[in-house]
Amino acid sequence: MKPPPQRILLVEDDESDAFFMKRAMTKALFPPPIHVATNGQDAMDYLEGAAHYADRASYPLPQCVFLDLKLPFINGFQVLQWMRDQPTLKDLPVFVLTSSPEESDRERAKQLGALAYLIKPPTPEMLKKSLSLLPLCAGFQPGPA
Amino acid sequence: MIDECYSSPIGWAMRFLVRCGGKIINVDPHETRIAGHTTTGCTAPPFFALKTTENNSNSPHFPAKGIFLILSTYHVKLLGYRGNVFYNRSMKQSDSPGAGQNASRFLAAVVESSDDAIITKDLNGIITSWNKAAENIFGYTAQEIIGKPVVLLIPADRENEEPNILRRLRSGEKIDHYETVRRRKDGTLLDISLTVSPVRDEQGVVIGASKVARDITSRKRYEAELTRAREELARTNAELEERVVERTASLERAIRQMEEFSYSVSHDLRSPIRAMKGFATAALEDHGEQLPREVRDYLERIIRSGARMERLIHDVLIYSRLARAEIAMQPVALDHLIPEIVHHYPEMQPPRAEISIRQPLLPVLGHESSLTQALSNLLSNGVKFVPPGVIPKLKVWTEARNGDVRLWIEDNGIGIKPDYQNRLFLMFERIHQNPQYEGTGIGLAIVRKTIEKMGGEVGVKSDGQNGSSFWIQLPASPVPP
Numbered sequence: 001m002k003p004p005p006q007r008i009l010l011v012e013d014d015e016s017d018a019f020f021m022k023r024a025m026t027k028a029l030f031p032p033p034i035h036v037a038t039n040g041q042d043a044m045d046y047l048e049g050a051a052h053y054a055d056r057a058s059y060p061l062p063q064c065v066f067l068d069l070k071l072p073f074i075n076g077f078q079v080l081q082w083m084r085d086q087p088t089l090k091d092l093p094v095f096v097l098t099s100s101p102e103e104s105d106r107e108r109a110k111q112l113g114a115l116a117y118l119i120k121p122p123t124p125e126m127l128k129k130s131l132s133l134l135p136l137c138a139g140f141q142p143g144p145a
Numbered sequence: 146m147i148d149e150c151y152s153s154p155i156g157w158a159m160r161f162l163v164r165c166g167g168k169i170i171n172v173d174p175h176e177t178r179i180a181g182h183t184t185t186g187c188t189a190p191p192f193f194a195l196k197t198t199e200n201n202s203n204s205p206h207f208p209a210k211g212i213f214l215i216l217s218t219y220h221v222k223l224l225g226y227r228g229n230v231f232y233n234r235s236m237k238q239s240d241s242p243g244a245g246q247n248a249s250r251f252l253a254a255v256v257e258s259s260d261d262a263i264i265t266k267d268l269n270g271i272i273t274s275w276n277k278a279a280e281n282i283f284g285y286t287a288q289e290i291i292g293k294p295v296v297l298l299i300p301a302d303r304e305n306e307e308p309n310i311l312r313r314l315r316s317g318e319k320i321d322h323y324e325t326v327r328r329r330k331d332g333t334l335l336d337i338s339l340t341v342s343p344v345r346d347e348q349g350v351v352i353g354a355s356k357v358a359r360d361i362t363s364r365k366r367y368e369a370e371l372t373r374a375r376e377e378l379a380r381t382n383a384e385l386e387e388r389v390v391e392r393t394a395s396l397e398r399a400i401r402q403m404e405e406f407s408y409s410v411s412h413d414l415r416s417p418i419r420a421m422k423g424f425a426t427a428a429l430e431d432h433g434e435q436l437p438r439e440v441r442d443y444l445e446r447i448i449r450s451g452a453r454m455e456r457l458i459h460d461v462l463i464y465s466r467l468a469r470a471e472i473a474m475q476p477v478a479l480d481h482l483i484p485e486i487v488h489h490y491p492e493m494q495p496p497r498a499e500i501s502i503r504q505p506l507l508p509v510l511g512h513e514s515s516l517t518q519a520l521s522n523l524l525s526n527g528v529k530f531v532p533p534g535v536i537p538k539l540k541v542w543t544e545a546r547n548g549d550v551r552l553w554i555e556d557n558g559i560g561i562k563p564d565y566q567n568r569l570f571l572m573f574e575r576i577h578q579n580p581q582y583e584g585t586g587i588g589l590a591i592v593r594k595t596i597e598k599m600g601g602e603v604g605v606k607s608d609g610q611n612g613s614s615f616w617i618q619l620p621a622s623p624v625p626p
Contacts, residue, residue, distance in 0.1 A: 016423065019423075020420075070413075101411065
């Protein structure tokens with residue numbers, strides 16, 4: 001059976017953090033509809049449907065993005081700024097998920113229109129609450145408590 | 146020759162009466178003119194001196210003191226009060242026949258002892274008198290130069306100055322403090338300041354000129370040195386400026402690097418700890434039931450250590466940021482702030498702890514969020530360091546101290562031995578070994594740094610057994626917050 005389309009894009013370079021996100025998501029939703037982009041360029045390719053992400057059936061445009069800030073080469077803010085400049089992506093909901101408690105980072109994320117600023121590690125409760133902020137969250141099923 | 150002179154007050158002005166060549170002339174030092182009397186024989190040398198005493202004499206004539214330059218029969222220039230007694234009352238009364246000779250000798254002495262070159266010349270520019278100072282300054286003796294043209298003293302490139310001076314003199318003009326260059330006998334040049342005045346005959350016709358020349362070579366040298374010194378100073382200043390700019394830039398670079406470092410610390414150092422804690426937590430949560438109790442204990446220790454590392458990083462960052470933070474002082478109502486802090490921490494509230502505040506708490510001048518941080522640390526410590534089984538009880542009050550406010554936080558905790566009290570506020574100093582009182586050892590260093598940043602002080606009082614009393618002292622707020 002074909003796996004269900006992945007509807008959440010996680011931009012995260014740290015394998016452990018990606019693992020914790022998936023684990024928390026598993027507890028919040030079932031099954032976890034996550035695709036992980038491991039750097040900024042990868043995330044932009046996915047969102048644009050470029051390169052090997054051209055098949056939108058396998059790689060559909062996500063309903064939301066969880067975005068780490070500290071990424072190699074192109075950082076999270078640059079990805080976010082780029083998204084805001086793309087007509088098709090500018091309204092896509094973005095959650096910043098970072099280890100930075102810096103007020104300046106929080107402020108910048110807000111200015112760039114992030115829906116929420118989440119500090120790692122993610123918990124199922126945090127994710128449920130965040131996803132409930134999405135305007136079109138009907139597609140998500142709450143996982144077993 | 147001047148025979149005699151007297152002075153007498155006429156109205157408010159002092160007048161000098163001079164008997165000269167058998168005639169009386171009236172010298173008004175304000176007008177510097179001699180009223181219409183002939184003064185035949187008064188021309189060489191054209192100086193006379195007058196002595197005056199305090200003008201309380203009953204006599205209309207009393208001695209005067211002063212040095213005058215007679216420029217013409219109508220024109221006397223007051224050079225200044227200086228010189229010796231010329232005439233005194235007794236001399237005048239005796240009308241001594243030798244007085245005139247005395248006068249000449251004295252005048253000659255005055256001219257000769259002057260530091261300024263005093264020269265006279267006729268309208269053809271021929272030198273007619275030459276004093277000792279002129280000899281010193283220019284190198285020519287009177288004998289050599291009298292009768293020679295004054296252009297001898299003028300350097301080739303300034304020869305046109307002399308006709309110009311003569312023209313101005315003929316029209317009766319005076320040349321005051323004219324700075325120029327003249328030539329010595331040996332050909333060397335010197336800077337001088339010239340005052341040239343026309344000398345007139347009794348009809349008021351200009352017949353020659355008196356020249357007072359002051360050697361200003363050393364003054365010029367000083368001026369040049371001063372200019373050089375000023376330039377040097379300006380250059381040094383500019384260099385200093387430049388260095389300040391450089392240092393500031395390097396300081397700013399250092400601060401930026403420090404900030405980048407802090408940022409890295411908060412991200413990169415935390416990430417492996419998060420992983421450590423996260424995997425241990427996942428292992429416990431997902432497989433805890435299958436694990437032996439010992440393994441679960443190990444995992445819990447990993448989680449606790451990770452949490453401690455996170456707190457350490459957090460505190461070090463706060464401490465390092467404190468040093469750079471700019472804080473603005475404003476009135477802070479401790480009456481509101483402390484209950485707010487207590488409200489924020491469940492461990493400070495019943496049933497876990499009792500904190501009694503003795504109202505009113507005096508307002509202080511401080512930076513509210515920094516103060517919140519410091520007071521939270523102190524109150525947290527207060528409820529933390531109690532013997533097992535004891536409910537922490539804190540008392541908080543303020544007292545006024547010479548324009549400051551001291552806030553006390555007294556606890557019923559384990560106390561701090563006096564030996565340790567001076568180390569208490571240092572970074573990484575922990576004075577309790579018991580893991581029950583685990584902390585990062587930075588909390589009180591943060592408190593001290595925060596309070597000192599606000600211009601305050603911090604301290605502790607404890608006998609090491611019956612609890613501790615921590616205090617912070619800040620300026621009292623002059624206005625209610």
